[in-house]
Amino acid sequence: xxxxxxxxxxxxxxxxxxxxxxxxxxxxxxxxxxxxxxxxxxxxxxxxxxxxxxxxxxxxxxxxxxxxxxxxxxxxxxxxxxxxxxxxxxxxxxxxxxxxxxxxxxxxxxxxxxxxxxxxxxxxxxxxxxxxxxxxxxxxxxxxxxxxxxxxxxxxxxxxxxxxxxxxxxxxxxxxxxxxxxxxxxxxxxxxxxxxxxxxxxxxxxxxxxxxxxxxxxxxxxxxxxxxxxxxxxxxxxxxxxxxxxxxxx
Numbered sequence: 498x499x500x501x502x503x504x505x506x507x508x509x510x511x512x513x514x515x516x517x518x519x520x521x522x523x524x525x526x527x528x529x530x531x532x533x534x535x536x537x538x539x540x541x542x543x544x545x546x547x548x549x550x551x552x553x554x555x556x557x558x559x560x561x562x563x564x565x566x567x568x569x570x571x572x573x574x575x576x577x578x579x580x581x582x583x584x585x586x587x588x589x590x591x592x593x594x595x596x597x598x599x600x601x602x603x604x605x606x607x608x609x610x611x612x613x614x615x616x617x618x619x620x621x622x623x624x625x626x627x628x629x630x631x632x633x634x635x636x637x638x639x640x641x642x643x644x645x646x647x648x649x650x651x652x653x654x655x656x657x658x659x660x661x662x663x664x665x666x667x668x669x670x671x672x673x674x675x676x677x678x679x680x681x682x683x684x685x686x687x688x689x690x691x692x693x694x695x696x697x698x699x700x701x702x703x704x705x706x707x708x709x710x711x712x713x714x715x716x717x718x719x720x721x722x723x724x725x726x727x728x729x730x731x732x733x734x735x736x737x738x739x740x741x742x743x744x745x746x747x
Contacts, residue, residue, distance in 0.1 A: 499744035501536035505720025507548040524556050533736035537569035539718040554587040576620045592624050595634040607636035607658045610646035617650040632656045639678035641685035648689045656694040663698025680710040704742040
């Protein structure tokens, strides 16, 4: 089964936030993405609300509940108390926990699972008690030992940080090496019963190779490149292009 596409709306929210105006309308673009066959929507509500705002969460939750009940809502972020309360209020289908500092421009590394095992175990238990699936952001650096610790926290999935792979867009030999590392980490997780997601700097060009190397890839969360494609092709066609890159026949 091809990896399912979750459309990250943060880049669209950032464009909206340049002005004190209600457009581009996040709900509308979420609707366009889901109508074009996206499996779900992803948001990352940062503490300073520079991208998705806290007030966007109930709007997007209602969009899915009212019009696309088969779709999934994925909220990602650092598990501060404020973030956990947002999740408990919004009730996403999946929560993706990332080790971001609030000052970071974007997510750029996975968890040190051994150093944060106790903290993550408690957090995962809290979210799963609320009925949410939990995914943990992980470095795809080929190491297998951290994956066993991720499994021990009780998480359901890991999300491979694919930014290093995506950054090799002009260096095919380096990209192939990074892909091997991602695959090794994914294989270790899969063998332990963890499902595997992927996200960061994935494009129509580099996604097919990732999907081929990790055929059990469950989900990809894509925002920046998909938004760039939407500027050229429109949101609906951008979603279809990424669905085909995941291996869907449409």
